[in-house]
Amino acid sequence: IHAGAAKVRDLDWASPQHLLITASTTATIANVIAPRQEYTTVVLFDVETNRQMRLMRDVERGLNIVVGSPVRRTVDGKPAVFVTGVRFDSGGRGRMALYQINLKSGASKMVHEGFPYSEDWVVGADGQPLAASAFDYVSGVWTLKIKQQVGWKEVMRSEGYLDRPSLAGLGRDGRSILLFDEEDDQRVLRELNVDGTSGEPIKIGALFGVTGPA
Numbered sequence: 001i002h003a004g005a006a007k008v009r010d011l012d013w014a015s016p017q018h019l020l021i022t023a024s025t026t027a028t029i030a031n032v033i034a035p036r037q038e039y040t041t042v043v044l045f046d047v048e049t050n051r052q053m054r055l056m057r058d059v060e061r062g063l064n065i066v067v068g069s070p071v072r073r074t075v076d077g078k079p080a081v082f083v084t085g086v087r088f089d090s091g092g093r094g095r096m097a098l099y100q101i102n103l104k105s106g107a108s109k110m111v112h113e114g115f116p117y118s119e120d121w122v123v124g125a126d127g128q129p130l131a132a133s134a135f136d137y138v139s140g141v142w143t144l145k146i147k148q149q150v151g152w153k154e155v156m157r158s159e160g161y162l163d164r165p166s167l168a169g170l171g172r173d174g175r176s177i178l179l180f181d182e183e184d185d186q187r188v189l190r191e192l193n194v195d196g197t198s199g200e201p202i203k204i205g206a207l208f209g210v211t212g213p214a
Helices: none
Strands: 007-013 018-027 037-046 051-054 067-075 078-088 094-101 108-112 118-123 129-136 141-147 152-159 166-170 177-183 186-192
Touching: 007 067, 018 067, 037 067, 067 118, 078 108, 078 118, 094 118, 108 129, 118 166, 129 166
Parallel strands: none
Antiparallel strands: 007 018, 018 037, 037 051, 067 078, 078 094, 094 108, 118 129, 129 141, 141 152, 166 177, 177 186
């Protein structure tokens, strides 16, 4: 397996036949207004055919990098992989779009083009986008949208550049959303329903048996 001149960050099975190799390298992207920094790529390796494919190589109006970690789901009884990538809109601004990967060919299919200032996604158990967060670096406003039966609904908004909320994945029932947030200067985990309501938040320290002073 050749991941190139990069740092291997993670190995994960997409299926019993397919291995995902996540690597990163420090680079400057030509013809794109972006800082020199660590960029992530993912290689798909087929252990039966001994074939490897670099993901996102076929993306139109976008970059061949992956933002964050690949997400695994089982769709129609088959393993599926989703990744977040950068796609340029008609105005030339990069958006965090959601893609599904074909494990046989390594080809990518755009599931959602992303919203202005898109930041992260939660993919539902059915393989459809369930939630999307966005952060406007100019205004410092973070928003969370959740997919409804018709369209999307903004259910949460936060202002500030530090300690803003972040998506953590699917909740216990496969329909709710886990979210890291701040409350009373403590990091907490919230489980949001599709209507934006949530129960009592869990303090992060409590998840690991950490308590404060008596």
